[in-house]
Amino acid sequence: MYNFKISSVVNDYDVSFVDTFSTILTEILLEGDVIIIDSKVRKLYSKQLDTILAQVKHIIIDANEKQKSYQGLIPIIEELINGGFRKNHRLIAIGGGITQDITAFISSIMYRGVDWIFFPTTLLAQGDSCIGSKTSINFGEFKNQVGGFYPPRHIFIDLLFLETLSDLDLKSGLGEMCHYFIVAGKDDFNRYKNEYLLALKDKKILSGIINRSLEIKKGYIEVDEFDKNIRQVFNYGHSFGHAIESLTDYRIPHGIAVSYGMDMANFISVKLGYITEDIRNEIRELLEKIWQGTNLDDISLDRFKTALSKDKKNVGTELRLILNKGYGEIFKKAMTMDDQFSQWLDEYFANELKNK
Ligand SMILES: NC(=O)c1ccc[n+]([C@@H]2O[C@H](COP(=O)([O-])OP(=O)(O)OC[C@H]3O[C@@H](n4cnc5c(N)ncnc54)[C@H](O)[C@@H]3O)[C@@H](O)[C@H]2O)c1
Ligand SMILES: [Zn+2]
Numbered sequence: 001m002y003n004f005k006i007s008s009v010v011n012d013y014d015v016s017f018v019d020t021f022s023t024i025l026t027e028i029l030l031e032g033d034v035i036i037i038d039s040k041v042r043k044l045y046s047k048q049l050d051t052i053l054a055q056v057k058h059i060i061i062d063a064n065e066k067q068k069s070y071q072g073l074i075p076i077i078e079e080l081i082n083g084g085f086r087k088n089h090r091l092i093a094i095g096g097g098i099t100q101d102i103t104a105f106i107s108s109i110m111y112r113g114v115d116w117i118f119f120p121t122t123l124l125a126q127g128d129s130c131i132g133s134k135t136s137i138n139f140g141e142f143k144n145q146v147g148g149f150y151p152p153r154h155i156f157i158d159l160l161f162l163e164t165l166s167d168l169d170l171k172s173g174l175g176e177m178c179h180y181f182i183v184a185g186k187d188d189f190n191r192y193k194n195e196y197l198l199a200l201k202d203k204k205i206l207s208g209i210i211n212r213s214l215e216i217k218k219g220y221i222e223v224d225e226f227d228k229n230i231r232q233v234f235n236y237g238h239s240f241g242h243a244i245e246s247l248t249d250y251r252i253p254h255g256i257a258v259s260y261g262m263d264m265a266n267f268i269s270v271k272l273g274y275i276t277e278d279i280r281n282e283i284r285e286l287l288e289k290i291w292q293g294t295n296l297d298d299i300s301l302d303r304f305k306t307a308l309s310k311d312k313k314n315v316g317t318e319l320r321l322i323l324n325k326g327y328g329e330i331f332k333k334a335m336t337m338d339d340q341f342s343q344w345l346d347e348y349f350a351n352e353l354k355n356k
Contacts, residue, residue: 002211006131006151007222014154015131015214017207021119021158022048025092028117028154029056034085036076036103038063038095041121044164057083063098065250069138070146073106080110087111093152096122096169097129097254101147104135108150118152121161123173124255127210128180130155132221143246145312149226157210159203168294170200172255175290177213179236179262182283184216185328193286233330235313236322237261243307247299259290264348268335269324271344279326301349309337 003016018024022045035058042049042060059079061067093103093116100118107116120130136147162170174196181192192209199206217234224231240261244252252260266280313320319335335341 002207004215004218006218008133008151009225010133010149010151011153013131013151015157016154017157017159017211019158021156021160022052024156024158025052025094025119029092030090032084032086032089033057033092034059034080034083034089035092035094036061036099036106037093038099038121041095041161045161061095061099061102063095065098065138065143068098068101073102073137076102077106077110080106085110085114087114090114090153091116092119093117094119094121096120096125100125100129101135101137101144104133104150104152105137105147107152108135108148113150116152118155119161120155120157122165123162123170123210124176124253126157126159126162127173127177127213128217129176130157131214131217133225134227141246142310142312143242159207159210162206168253168256171290172253174199174255175257175259175287176255177209178286178290179234179258180213180216182262182324182327183233183236183330188212188216189283189327196286197289232313232320232332233322235320235332236324236330237263237265239308239311239313239319239321240264242311243304244296244299247303247307248296251298252294252296256291256294259287260296263287263352264345265322266324267348267352268321268341268344272323274323274325279324296349296353299349301346304349305337305342305345 006013006015033056035056037058037060039060039062059076066072091103091107091114093099103116107114118130120126133149133151135150136144139145178192181188195205195209199209220231237258238261241257244257244260245254263284266275266283269275270277270280308319311319317336319337321333321335322330323333324330
């Protein structure tokens with residue numbers, strides 16, 4: 001299995017693929033550690049967790065976007081302080097991206113920073129969010145508005161967790177990983193296109209694409225950890241995706257929203273003459289299999305345009321979109337929400353949301 005190190009301005013950290021998370025968890029636990037665990041995972045893996053949790057302080061949370069807010073964090077912080085948690089103690093997160101963001105954010109502010117360790121349990125968290133040190137919480141109705149960069153000390157990836165994941169969450173992970181393979185180039189895209197559906201049935205293939213996804217991301221975050229420069233290409237699909245997530249009240253999970261978002265970015269890229277319709281269709285064939293079974297019927301186009309123009313990456317009134325000039329040639333472009341752009345969005349919503 002794979003092991004590698006990520007260098008970070010905050011602290012370097014390790015990623016290890018492991019066979020039995022419960023054995024590792026037992027081995028690494030130190031006096032004073034507190035586990036923050038997703039309630040679903042707590043129930044589903046009670047066989048492996050009961051004995052451990054009987055002896056270790058733990059806080060069970062519901063993984064929803066409301067929990068990932070200031071208000072949601074207050075009872076957790078209260079419980080930590082009242083329970084005697086100290087600066088030399090560590091938090092251990094077991095869950096998906098929401099549990100990660102909550103634990104990372106609390107770790108970054110508790111006593112000006114405590115160490116944390118992560119056992120990602122969703123495909124999205126294993127194949128993407130576990131590395132890169134981003135940590136944000138939502139504010140009001142807007143997502144990921146408040147946060148910083150605060151990586152864990154160690155990430156332990158056990159593919160066992162994926163066996164209980166819903167089809168929708170598996171596809172969300174596949175959608176999220178896909179953007180790394182398009183950014184990386186044609187060879188990686190071809191590999192992904194051949195392997196991504198097989199991966200759901202074959203753990204060896206799955207661990208291979210998770211590892212490659214993290215490897216591609218590592219190449220960028222080690223150079224531009226704070227997202228000032230080259231890392232921004234990974235916002236491909238995300239401006240549109242975030243608008244979809246918030247307007248559907250998170251009914252569409254992140255990685256599926258990003259799949260729609262990549263197709264929207266490709267549609268605009270065709271309109272601007274950056275890629276051919278053929279390239280767009282080649283990518284869309286894969287994306288359609290990811291978003292299959294979902295729809296954007298409840299999204300009002302006006303609200304979608306407003307949400308896009310409020311994207312936190314925008315500068316002044318200009319949108320900052322990530323567009324496509326071909327595999328391996330994803331780039332940032334400033335655009336305005338003018339009549340032309342608005343008309344392209346009308347056209348997309350009118351004609352492009354049915355499977356081809
Ligand atoms: N910090 C980052 O770099 C980063 C990157 C991408 C996404 N995110 C954030 O991550 C969140 C999405 O992450 P996610 O998709 O992992 O979401 P999640 O944590 O909400 O998990 C999705 C669902 O799967 C359930 N679940 C978790 N593990 C399970 C398992 N093993 N078996 C069955 N069910 C399980 C959860 O209870 C939840 O219902 C969003 O809030 C997004 O903003 C953060
Ligand atoms: Zn994402």
